[in-house]
Amino acid sequence: MKIPSASPSITKKEISIVKRAIAKGWGTKMDYYLKLFSKKFSKYIGVKYCLPVAHCTDAIHLALLALNIKKGDEVIVPDLSWVASAAPIRYVGAKPIFVDIDPGTLCIDPEKILKKISKKTKAVISVDLFGNVAENDKIRKICKRNNIYFIEDAAESLGARYKKKMAGSFGDVSLFSFNATKIIMAGQGGCLCTNNKKIYEKAKLFSHHGIDKKLTGKYYWSSLLGYNYNWTNIQAACVIAQLERIDQLIKYKNKIYNLYKEYFSKIDNVEITKKIKNQKQTFWIVYAIIKKKINKEKFCNQFKKYNIDMRPMFYQISTMPAFKNKKMSSSNKIAKIISQNSVCLPNGYDLNEKKIKKISQIFNSILNAKKA
């Protein structure tokens, strides 16, 4: 019985719509499911525009391009996230300024953003991590007051709410991912959401080699240096089916969380994801913060012989070769501790009580093994 770190939930619903898309979604119907997805997804989030793209990383890149962020500019981003939250800042030649996280949400700390704003700051990327939401109301105010853009990377927190508002409805632009690990998925995929028509149109232009026949009246005319970030009809069809099941899927994630909570409450030296005030978390990934000094890679490797794919916490982005900044990494103390001492528990939709019991027992024996 192998326990993967993540696995999706695929039913007859996804299979039948994907079959229809692959059989009929061509020619005059080549963007039928893409358009339907945009309509349904923007309604779900409560935004006016939704641009489907091949990956969330592309959507972050497009957001920066649409906001005209370039060389010489600075963009504030949390030091603890998947590398894709920061890499597009470098794609456009701007400088990422890594900011520490809040120990309660593991998302960027609004108080610490204030200290890092300079004349060069053009935007803040707030990442809603692991099914939690950042204090995006405060961040929004900070951005407004300082006349900078607010980009919300909600890749990991689709369906979560903060003060009753959807994750991904706070930013001037927000981004989502549908890669195979996410709450709803299509193997790969993503989208950019906004209420601003200009941002949407600009992002759309960049996403398709700068070609827009409606705008220029010409086929194949590239009016700016763009990219091919188009998504496919087939993947959009898959996500439409998943979106119809999202309440049920989030409910299952909550069930997994409650089981982890029950079994991990009996284990010493560890604390798993906590419920956060004013939030309706999705518990996309349940993380475990270990109260002992560990080497997270070695710790996770020990689960291999039990057929469990335990994953370490993200690294501080500011410690990685493409972003290395010793001053920033050593001043982001919370990100450093959480990164070193935490792991992500398996989070697939294939989990059940038997598997969670097994994971917790093995976790306890590895963490609290008594030396002879």
Ligand SMILES: Cc1ncc(COP(=O)(O)O)c(C=O)c1O
């Ligand atoms: C916080 C965050 N941002 C961005 C991304 C990038 O998403 P994608 O894999 O769709 O490019 C991910 C993906 O895992 C993510 O977790």
